[in-house]
Amino acid sequence: MLELIDVRRSFGAIRALEDVSFVVRPGRLTGFIGANGAGKTTTKRIILGVLAADSGHVRWRGADVTASDRRRFGYMPEERGLYPKMTVVDQLVFFARLHGVGVRDARRRAEELLGELGLGDRAGDKLEKLSLGNAQRAQVAASLIHDPELLVLDEPFSGLDPMAVDVMGAMLRRRAAAGVPVLFSSHQLDLVESLCDDVVLIHAGRIVATGEARYLRRTHRPDRYRIQVGGDAGWLRDRSDLQVLDVEGPSALVELRPGADDQALLAAALERGPVHAFTPVVPTLAEIFREVAR
Amino acid sequence: MSLATDAPAPAPGAGTPAAAPVREPGLRELVGVVTQRELLVKLRDKTFIGSTIFLLLVVAVSIVLPVVLNRGNPEVRLATVGDRAGAVATAAARLGVLADGDAPGAAQGLEAARIQPRPFPDAAAAQAAVRAGTVDAALVPDAAAPGGLALVGETALPGPLAPLVAAAAREQTLGSRLLAAGLDPAAAATALTAAAGAAPAQHLLDPPAQDANLTLALSLAFSMLFFFASFLFGMSIAQSVVEEKQSRVVEILVAAVPVRALLAGKVAANTVLALGQTVLLGAVGMIGAGLVGQGDVLSLILRSTGWFLLFFVLGFIMLAALWAACGAVASRLEDLNATTVPMQVLLYLPFFAAVYVHDPGTLQRILSYIPFTAPLAMPQRLMSGDAAWWEALISAGIVVVTAVGVVGIATRLYERNVLRTAGRVPWREAWNA
Numbered sequence: 079m080l081e082l083i084d085v086r087r088s089f090g091a092i093r094a095l096e097d098v099s100f101v102v103r104p105g106r107l108t109g110f111i112g113a114n115g116a117g118k119t120t121t122k123r124i125i126l127g128v129l130a131a132d133s134g135h136v137r138w139r140g141a142d143v144t145a146s147d148r149r150r151f152g153y154m155p156e157e158r159g160l161y162p163k164m165t166v167v168d169q170l171v172f173f174a175r176l177h178g179v180g181v182r183d184a185r186r187r188a189e190e191l192l193g194e195l196g197l198g199d200r201a202g203d204k205l206e207k208l209s210l211g212n213a214q215r216a217q218v219a220a221s222l223i224h225d226p227e228l229l230v231l232d233e234p235f236s237g238l239d240p241m242a243v244d245v246m247g248a249m250l251r252r253r254a255a256a257g258v259p260v261l262f263s264s265h266q267l268d269l270v271e272s273l274c275d276d277v278v279l280i281h282a283g284r285i286v287a288t289g290e291a292r293y294l295r296r297t298h299r300p301d302r303y304r305i306q307v308g309g310d311a312g313w314l315r316d317r318s319d320l321q322v323l324d325v326e327g328p329s330a331l332v333e334l335r336p337g338a339d340d341q342a343l344l345a346a347a348l349e350r351g352p353v354h355a356f357t358p359v360v361p362t363l364a365e366i367f368r369e370v371a372r
Numbered sequence: 373m374s375l376a377t378d379a380p381a382p383a384p385g386a387g388t389p390a391a392a393p394v395r396e397p398g399l400r401e402l403v404g405v406v407t408q409r410e411l412l413v414k415l416r417d418k419t420f421i422g423s424t425i426f427l428l429l430v431v432a433v434s435i436v437l438p439v440v441l442n443r444g445n446p447e448v449r450l451a452t453v454g455d456r457a458g459a460v461a462t463a464a465a466r467l468g469v470l471a472d473g474d475a476p477g478a479a480q481g482l483e484a485a486r487i488q489p490r491p492f493p494d495a496a497a498a499q500a501a502v503r504a505g506t507v508d509a510a511l512v513p514d515a516a517a518p519g520g521l522a523l524v525g526e527t528a529l530p531g532p533l534a535p536l537v538a539a540a541a542r543e544q545t546l547g548s549r550l551l552a553a554g555l556d557p558a559a560a561a562t563a564l565t566a567a568a569g570a571a572p573a574q575h576l577l578d579p580p581a582q583d584a585n586l587t588l589a590l591s592l593a594f595s596m597l598f599f600f601a602s603f604l605f606g607m608s609i610a611q612s613v614v615e616e617k618q619s620r621v622v623e624i625l626v627a628a629v630p631v632r633a634l635l636a637g638k639v640a641a642n643t644v645l646a647l648g649q650t651v652l653l654g655a656v657g658m659i660g661a662g663l664v665g666q667g668d669v670l671s672l673i674l675r676s677t678g679w680f681l682l683f684f685v686l687g688f689i690m691l692a693a694l695w696a697a698c699g700a701v702a703s704r705l706e707d708l709n710a711t712t713v714p715m716q717v718l719l720y721l722p723f724f725a726a727v728y729v730h731d732p733g734t735l736q737r738i739l740s741y742i743p744f745t746a747p748l749a750m751p752q753r754l755m756s757g758d759a760a761w762w763e764a765l766i767s768a769g770i771v772v773v774t775a776v777g778v779v780g781i782a783t784r785l786y787e788r789n790v791l792r793t794a795g796r797v798p799w800r801e802a803w804n805a
Contacts, residue, residue, distance in 0.1 A: 126627040127627065128623060128626050128627050129791075145630070146396050148627065148628075149396065149397070149628060151627070153623075153624060153627045153628075154624075155620065155623040155624060155627075157623060158620055159619040159620025159621040159622075159623075159624075160621050160624075161413075161615075161616075161619060161621055162619055163413065164409075164413065168412075172409050173624065173628070175397075175405045176397070176402060176405055176406075176628045176629050177397070178395040178396055178397040178401075220624065221624070
């Protein structure tokens with residue numbers, strides 16, 4: 079497990095990170111979301127040791143992370159780049175060797191990985207000859223070449239077509255299933271929502287929400303229900319245990335006040351006639367994100 | 373096998389061990405991997421291969437060509453008018469051949485030339501031939517001094533000609549006077565030989581160790597090799613640093629490898645390449661010199677090469693680290709023109725100093741101990757026999773100490789700026805970042 083504890087970092091007078099704390103658990107995909115400039119890249123650079131924190135701790139498996147731990151991390155930075163004039167396979171072997179993998183194993187791993195990513199037939203091509211999407215896959219391969227024990231990926235899905243998104247998602251899932259903690263950022267919040275087990279939401283250098291994605295969505299705000307009744311739903315306005323957010327004929331969206339009982343509301347609705355729908359409305363991550371970032 | 377739970381409880385050791393056998397690579401191994409990549413990229417680079425071949429050709433041609441052009445001695449076509457001019461020209465031609473070689477005798481002190489006498493009917497025809505360029509000069513009866521001869525050229529007389537003709541005329545006149553005085557021909561010939569042998573032999577109390585021109589040419593060649601290698605391979609280090617910044621690959625590298633391993637790998641690879649190319653050029657030069665029979669060049673190179681290479685490597689490493697720092701403060705290849713200005717100054721000034729101050733003396737002695745001029749000036753002094761071996765060691769020590777300091781400065785600049793990809797970094801900021 080990776081833990082960040084009260085990490086702070088300033089650039090001159092600008093506070094980039096303010097007491098950032100969260101965990102990335104093994105076996106789980108953790109989505110790291112936040113607006114541009116919220117501090118995602120700085121956080122990731124600190125995890126990887128590319129930047130130093132002003133204070134606070136990065137802990138790996140219960141101890142402060144060391145350079146040799148970090149050598150077993152896999153990293154795909156925000157600013158993409160490999161050597162344009164080197165062949166895909168050569169760069170992968172190079173990166174593997176930097177991480178301590180022997181030449182022969184590196185070659186074998188590179189072939190496997192490129193096969194897995196559907197890039198096997200481009201292994202001998204120079205990077206500059208690849209399309210954007212294929213270069214992106216090569217980039218992911220570079221971060222996975224040494225079988226990292228932790229994966230930190232910046233926008234791994236950007237620039238990928240829907241098929242490639244599926245391949246990439248499945249691949250991250252497999253790493254997570256093998257026990258690797260995976261932290262990735264993405265602006266494609268629907269993807270984060272469908273893929274991630276956990277979510278870390280950062281805004282203006284502070285962590286504003288963190289935890290299991292389902293739980294976060296349920297607990298982020300008071301419960302909301304979409305209600306569809308037989309007659310006019312206007313009577314809902316008179317109840318004190320809820321707030322009506324929207325009503326139109328027989329249909330309404332309500333938010334229960336703290337402590338209110340949804341079953342009591344349902345019972346009251348049934349007393350007045352048929353109830354066609356009584357659906358909890360869980361906010362999407364995008365909604366939460368917009369709300370927080372506002 | 374994972375301990376994935378909903379509770380954010382610490383789960384040490386929960387990650388899977390990596391499937392591929394991964395060892396913790398040592399610093400030396402990392403430097404080796406970086407070095408190897410740099411070498412491979414460069415050795416596969418067509419521009420690099422092409423420029424190396426071009427340089428080799430230049431060296432080969434510059435050694436062989438002058439020798440081929442100078443094969444034999446200069447040829448002088450000399451028009452003669454009259455029997456006496458013909459006889460003098462024939463004697464001068466004999467002296468011109470004798471002068472080739474160091475044998476003392478009649479031709480001592482004369483330059484060799486292949487004089488080819490061509491008889492002409494009269495002075496006017498001979499002069500017309502000189503004007504037309506079909507002969508280089510004419511030896512004609514002197515109109516002003518009856519019985520005398522005049523040497524006629526167009527704008528100038530060929531260098532070795534006049535002394536040869538003068539010596540031949542002297543010999544002729546002396547010989548005919550001796551005969552006229554009643555000496556028999558054999559005795560006259562003996563007298564002439566004795567007179568020629570009477571020319572004093574030449575001795576120098578303090579002869580130069582080698583041919584001074586040769587030493588100068590060679591030390592100039594060494595200086596140029598160092599200058600160009602430092603410049604070209606230094607620039608290539610800076611470019612390789614910027615390319616990693618520009619292609620953004622550097623962030624992955626820095627996450628995996630200590631920055632000083634990257635720096636060391638680049639410096640090591642380019643030192644190997646620079647040294648390799650220089651040795652190759654030197655070898656071609658030596659083979660060329662051997663083939664065209666310049667044995668003295670060969671032995672001088674062999675004697676001086678060890679020191680030159682030592683100073684070459686030390687000086688190169690000292691500068692190479694700084695080149696990397698120049699690359700680190702640039703963001704794009706275009707920035708290099710500006711950020712490498714200090715390096716250009718550090719190369720040009722010592723180079724010109726070493727080229728202009730090539731005579732042994734206090735100034736050259738001082739230059740041979742200043743770290744940036746030492747790699748140029750000390751081999752020069754050693755070659756001209758002006759410096760003892762221990763002086764070279766002291767100078768080498770100074771370069772090493774400077775190199776250590778410079779590498780420290782460069783590492784700091786490199787570490788602090790290699791991730792700054794937005795624009796050129798001012799030096800002060802680069803240092804304090």
